[in-house]
């Protein structure tokens with residue numbers, strides 16, 4: 001059992017819920033609904049810092065985004081032990097030491113059901129009631145064979161049910177505009193997403209994509225499969241590209257496709273030298289993310305969720321181009 005699981009028990013979570021304890025923490029759906037009228041809400045994704053220097057950088061980004069008024073911020077859940085401890089601690093600090101509304105990602109990888117309950121309890125103790133529920137990928141090789149923990153869960157919909165039964169939690173799930181790489185086809189992929197929504201998820205956040213048509217088709221597929229679930233927000237995830245090398249790696253691991261035309265544009269900007277021309281790649285990345293944001297807003301997306309890699313600059317430029325950032329000082 002990981003150390004963060006020791007102090008909190010399932011009963012502490014259930015006890016509060018059964019005593020009629022009701023969270024005053026807003027849900028993500030509430031936040032999207034009550035965002036400034038006339039301005040589409042945005043949110044940002046952080047990842048757990050690996051060391052003290054990375055943690056300092058994360059906090060610089062957190063404070064910059066705090067001034068821009070995101071609807072919520074999410075913190076990914078790492079694959080390894082010490083990163084996981086840090087994730088829980090830093091997400092707790094986001095809840096306690098900032099004005100931001102944090103969403104904790106939680107994956108089933110390597111956890112028994114008891115450990116998952118304890119983790120949810122650890123988040124609840126820090127006032128975190130919004131959880132993005134994921135199955136996760138096999139550690140080491142994310143594209144390798146999935147191994148269920150002997151006392152864990154097989155698919156994310158089971159974890160959605162588990163958390164909803166623990167008490168007053170607001171749950172989101174992942175969706176995949178191009179289909180998840182383990183799904184046999186898009187129809188199955190849609191059915192499995194709808195299962196997660198029926199299990200109690202209130203919204204989904206998509207995998208990153210670079211062709212807005214994929215997002216629009218996903219939205220249509222979900223609405224056609226189950227009109228009742230089809231009204232739940234599908235929040236598109238945008239990654240402003242700042243490095244060709246890193247986007248190639250991320251695309252490979254995520255199962256998304258970098259369209260050939262965009263890749264050629266980025267390669268052209270990167271140049272032939274040993275070090276890519278980051279400024280030129282970044283300029284293309286920001287322009288592409290801005291165009292995607294404009295189209296998604298025009299198509300009625302409920303919000304825009306940005307992968308930040310714990311840097312504020314690229315995302316804030318896109319937000320400025322889209323006129324989405326609040327101007328607090």
Ligand SMILES: Cc1cc2nc3c(=O)[nH]c(=O)nc-3n(C[C@H](O)[C@H](O)[C@H](O)COP(=O)(O)OP(=O)(O)OC[C@H]3O[C@@H](n4cnc5c(N)ncnc54)[C@H](O)[C@@H]3O)c2cc1C
Nearest residue numbers: 076077105134135136155156174180182183192205206207
């Ligand atoms: C927005 C977002 C955030 C993410 N954050 C993290 C993170 O913080 N940490 C991390 O490690 N990973 C993260 N991921 C990656 C995610 O964990 C992987 O993509 C994982 O492989 C799928 O997770 P899932 O929750 O969609 O799984 P599931 O919904 O369980 O699906 C897993 C696979 O099984 C299939 N499936 C589902 N139900 C059934 C069924 N009943 N029968 C047969 N097949 C089924 C699905 O189609 C899919 O192919 C994130 C992904 C997204 C889109």
